[in-house]
Every structure is written in C-alpha cells, then in structure tokens.
Amino acid sequence: MTRKEQLGQVFRFALVGGVNTGTFFGIYLLLHPWMPYFAAYSLAFVLAMVGSFFMNTYFTYRTRPTWKKFLLFPLTNVTNYVIQSAGLYALVTWAGMDTRIAPLVAAIVAIPFTFLLSRKILVPGAARAAEGDERRGRARTSSTV
Numbered sequence: 001m002t003r004k005e006q007l008g009q010v011f012r013f014a015l016v017g018g019v020n021t022g023t024f025f026g027i028y029l030l031l032h033p034w035m036p037y038f039a040a041y042s043l044a045f046v047l048a049m050v051g052s053f054f055m056n057t058y059f060t061y062r063t064r065p066t067w068k069k070f071l072l073f074p075l076t077n078v079t080n081y082v083i084q085s086a087g088l089y090a091l092v093t094w095a096g097m098d099t100r101i102a103p104l105v106a107a108i109v110a111i112p113f114t115f116l117l118s119r120k121i122l123v124p125g126a127a128r129a130a131e132g133d134e135r136r137g138r139a140r141t142s143s144t145v
Helices: 003-034 037-060 067-094 102-122 126-141
Strands: none
Touching: 003 037, 003 102, 037 067, 037 102, 067 102
8 A cells, every 4th residue: 555545544534534533522412411421432432433433434445345344443442442441530520621622523533543443443454555565665765884
C-alpha cells in the first residue's frame, strides 16, 4: 500500500469518525434525560458501533463486510470502550466536566487507537503489509558503503 493510499484511509477514517462521533453524541443526548449518563453512554456506544462497522468496511477500508468481521469488530472497540469509559469517568468524577460534554472529549482521545485496531480487523494482512512496506523503505534508504 502506498503512502497516498494510507493517507486516504486515514482521511476517510477521520470522516467516518466524525460522522460516527456525531451519531454517538446525538444518540447519547437523546438518551441522557431518560437514563443515567453511563447507561445512555453505553447504549449510544453500541448503536454507533454498528454504524461504524458498515461505514468503515464500505468507505474507509473499501472491503466487503462479512459476519466474521462484524463479530470481530466489537473486539476492536473493547479497547476503545475502555479508553473512553476511563476517560469519561475521570473527566466527570475528577475533573468535574459536564456529563453532556465529557463523552465527546473522551471519544476524541481514543481515535488513534480505534484506527489501528479497526484496520487490523477489517483489512486482514494490513499489519503485515505495513511492516513489509516499512522494511522495503529502510532497505532503500540504507547504505552498504
């Protein structure tokens, strides 16, 4: 994969992430008045994750969705969920941030982790290809003199 293709993936991931974050946040705000903030957060997270799977398979990585990928995709989001949940708890409990804003801040912090993990699940062999690209790049730049 060329650097241009990788940058395209990162750009598309950012677009999907923005749409997904907006979807998540909208659902969260709709649920927040009706249930405790953490329950609203969790339900919004799950619903947005389903949308994220389809947007990432079709648009970001341009791969075909399969049941296997769909079932594995939540595993990649477990790390994201843990990072966001810990961030949400810390921002609300320790930093005193408003419960309407804290999930958005926590989500932004988790973006790089989500990209790497979702790429690994949705594009089998992507990690090995990236390592090969890196090794070839080092070989071209190294000198035997």
